Amino acid sequence: MVTIYDVAKEAGCSPATVSKAFNNYKSISQKTYKKIMETADKLGYTPNNSARALATKKTWLIGVVLSEELHTGITHPHFSEILQSFNTRIGEYGYDIVFISKRFGNKEESYLEHCLYRGVDGVLLAVGAKFKDEIKSILESDIKCVSVEGIYPNKYTVISDNRMGSFQALEYLYFLGHRKIAHIACPLNSVAGRERYEAYREFLESRGMEFNPKYVVEAEDFTHEAGQKAALQLLQQTFDDFPTAVYVAYDDVAYVSMTTFQEKGFRIPEDISIVGFDNIKISAFTTPPLTTIEQDRMEIGKRAADLLINLIEEKEIDEPYEIRIPTKLIMRNSCSRVAE
Amino acid sequence: MVTIYDVAKEAGCSPATVSKAFNNYKSISQKTYKKIMETADKLGYTPNNSARALATKKTWLIGVVLSEELHTGITHPHFSEILQSFNTRIGEYGYDIVFISKRFGNKEESYLEHCLYRGVDGVLLAVGAKFKDEIKSILESDIKCVSVEGIYPNKYTVISDNRMGSFQALEYLYFLGHRKIAHIACPLNSVAGRERYEAYREFLESRGMEFNPKYVVEAEDFTHEAGQKAALQLLQQTFDDFPTAVYVAYDDVAYVSMTTFQEKGFRIPEDISIVGFDNIKISAFTTPPLTTIEQDRMEIGKRAADLLINLIEEKEIDEPYEIRIPTKLIMRNSCSRVAE
């Protein structure tokens, strides 16, 4: 391994100068800077981050905590895209991601311990409020953090404007003449689930429509299985008066609902109109293509990254703790004007 | 920050002893071990990995290189599941993952430099052969690595048995009476694309069926868009003699092909039978549910992890460089006996 000493010796200067050169101190003359860089290159020197971290207490590592338990982790189309965008952005600033888990080296360590062990400079939280207890220790520590899912007091969170999205979906359906609008919710212990559901109720009320509990079902989790079950249950609950439209709180389940309804003999959109939420990739290719609410995942990831970096670097931040990213109605073919 | 010195002082022993206790040296008496652990706990001590890494040259970090460019990264259902399984497994051994990228801190650094900077103990390669050049430096360095996608001389790779999978698909179709079997391939510069295509040709030959170039189309990349385009092209190329079945090299595209065919008036499976490859989550919920070849992603991730850890810890390995994970035919409803 070639070190700063090797470079110094070869370049005829001190290790300190090499260090300064690599850290872009302005106090280095052009000449020596150039010389140092050249010999570093020649010798194939790469700075050693462990040593640097030990000396500076900065690892350039950002912890990411997400919960595989709820099928809402790296494998989830929503979070994986946010994560990708987040990672790209922090990469531009020299940071890397490390996944924080509870189980570590066979013993039960808390998330906090894992963070401390890795010495992360900050943390991205992508877990639902359901896991409030397990991340409590990190929330209470003075590790900088930003959330893209749960909402916590005095912490920044970047999240879609669920109310806006719900209203966009519902207003569109209403505009098409629908008055019997059902809702398949995501788990209500998630922020998305709760907010979209509440917006649904708020919308009904704002239009003077009566809330009918039979028109609402909550999916157990974020899997396709749960979605199918929910769709079936909705049909069962409303067999005496089927809805003409259903607002489904996320695309994966909107999709499964469509196929489930179709299998039961309903035509989409003629018999039932559907609007989803997420605009995941496949939604443009379903039969029929799904009308849905787009979440700007690239923006969420990027904003969260910028925010976290500013926090870490102790820059001035003049944003509210809760940053809402606007959503957008994507009209495709799963909705039609209500039949007379 | 509480260090080993604090613990030592409080426990009435030397830092060296504390270190030994934490590293499970057997030369520590039960009594002092217990004492140390208790006071460590009391003081809230967590080992600092940067310091440990500096002293030992071991970071407990594993680099992961995957290529977002081909839409085949963290966002891809196949790789994200492998990664999840891999991550869980290495986590059990105390390792963590860090993503290796080319662009780092604004300057163009090669993958190798990123690895060196982070001092990774090993690398998981999940990039196609298309990127051979960019990972060449890693391959040539003496960093331990395992691949789950490309195949490189003298390197371990854990990958599905694509030939087996193709034969399972094709034999099933053949058994159902199909003789006009088309193939939609993934990009042929990927291992999966090439091997499945070659197996397709081998199968035809083995059954004395004539290979007809018109029955084959190669998708441009791994997106739904490319799949749709490929499906359309297949229809166009074969308008005078449509295939009765098509073997599609991956589920995402199999799915899009189904909907595309359906939109063009073909019934699945009555007019065209489809078998895919991957068994991604959604495949059980398409209309009709997709018959496909299952890849055991959990196993791939786990095996790759075990292999890499053994490599890192210089254990004996008696496995071939190329480890093929068996595939499995999952029969659902997208295939039927050929019409007379």
Place this chain on the structure above:
DNA sequence: GTGAAAGCGCTAACAG
């Protein structure tokens, strides 16, 4: 079974 001491590669005052 335990401890003293040197050192891992780098940074950060402080001098010069």
Place this chain on the structure above:
DNA sequence: CTGTTAGCGCTTTCAC
């Protein structure tokens, strides 16, 4: 503008 020096927190001989 450059160099000296003293750590950062931990591990690892080698004595005891």
